[in-house]
Amino acid sequence: MSFGVGKFEMDEMRLVIGSMVILSGATALLVVLPYLLLKDIQPPEGLKPYTEVQLQGRQSYIANGCIYCHSQQPRDISQAPDALRGWGRASIAADYAYDTPHLLGTMRTGPDLLNIGARQPSRDWHLGHLYAPRAYTPGSTMPAYPYMFEVRQGAAKPGEVVVNLPPAYAKPGQVVVAKPEALALVEYLLSLDRTYPALKAEEDPPVNRRAPR
Numbered sequence: 691m692s693f694g695v696g697k698f699e700m701d702e703m704r705l706v707i708g709s710m711v712i713l714s715g716a717t718a719l720l721v722v723l724p725y726l727l728l729k730d731i732q733p734p735e736g737l738k739p740y741t742e743v744q745l746q747g748r749q750s751y752i753a754n755g756c757i758y759c760h761s762q763q764p765r766d767i768s769q770a771p772d773a774l775r776g777w778g779r780a781s782i783a784a785d786y787a788y789d790t791p792h793l794l795g796t797m798r799t800g801p802d803l804l805n806i807g808a809r810q811p812s813r814d815w816h817l818g819h820l821y822a823p824r825a826y827t828p829g830s831t832m833p834a835y836p837y838m839f840e841v842r843q844g845a846a847k848p849g850e851v852v853v854n855l856p857p858a859y860a861k862p863g864q865v866v867v868a869k870p871e872a873l874a875l876v877e878y879l880l881s882l883d884r885t886y887p888a889l890k891a892e893e894d895p896p897v898n899r900r901a902p903r
C-alpha cells in the first residue's frame with residue numbers, strides 16, 4: 691500500500707497550477723497592463739463632460755441597441771479609410787475620458803458616430819431621421835424609433851418640439867412631437883464631436899526640417 695501522491699492527484703495539481711498560470715497571465719495582459727497604460731490619461735481640453743440630459747440620451751443609445759450597428763472609433767488610415775469617409779481622425783484613448791461604459795462598438799452596419807455631432811449638427815435632421823430614417827436616406831436599413839415620438843391630430847402644445855418631416859412624409863393636419871427620450875438622445879448625438887486636435891501643439895512630433903541650400 692502506498693501513501694505517496696497518486697497519479698490522479700498529480701494530474702489534478704497540474705491542472706490547477708496550469709489554470710492559475712494562464713489566468714494570472716491573462717489578468718496581467720488584459721487588466722493590469724491596460725490599467726497602467728491608461729491610468730494617467732487626462733481628458734483633452736476640447737472635450738467637455740456630458741450634461742445630465744446627454745447622459746440620459748446615452749442610456750437610451752445603449753437601451754435601443756444603437757451600438758449593434760454603429761461604432762464610435764474612427765480608425766487610422768493604415769487600418770481603414772475612415773478619414774476618407776469623413777468620419778474624422780483616428781480616435782485616441784483620451785477621447786473616451788468621460789465614457790463609462792465605452793461604446794466603441796464592433797459592427798458598422800451604419801456609419802461611425804464618434805463625430806456625428808460635427809458632421810450633422812442639425813437637431814431637426816436627427817429627430818426626423820430617428821422617426822423615419824428612410825425619409826432622409828432612401829433604402830436605409832436603420833430601424834425607425836416611433837415610440838420616442840407622439841403623433842397627434844391638430845397643433846402642438848406650447849413648448850413642444852415638432853419634428854419637421856420632409857414634405858412627402860408629413861401628413862396634413864398631423865403633428866409629430868418629440869418625447870423627452872428623443873430629445874435627450876439627440877442631445878447626446880450632438881455632443882459626439884472629437885474634432886479637436888489629438889495632440890497638444892508642443893507634443894506634436896517635431897518636423898524634420900532640412901538646412902536651406
Ligand code: HEC
Pocket residue numbers: 750751754755756757758759760799800801803806809810816823824827830831832833835875879
Ligand atoms: C440595424 C442597424 C441599425 C441600428 C440598430 C441603428 N442604426 Fe443608425 N444607421 C444605420 C444605417 C444602415 C445608417 C445609414 C443610412 C441612414 O442614414 O439611415 C444609419 C445612420 C445613422 C445616422 C446618420 C449617420 C450619418 O453619418 O449620416 C445616425 C445619426 C444614426 N444612424 C443614429 C442611430 C441611433 C441613435 C440609433 C439607436 C437609436 C441607431 N442609429 C440604430 C443602421 C442602424
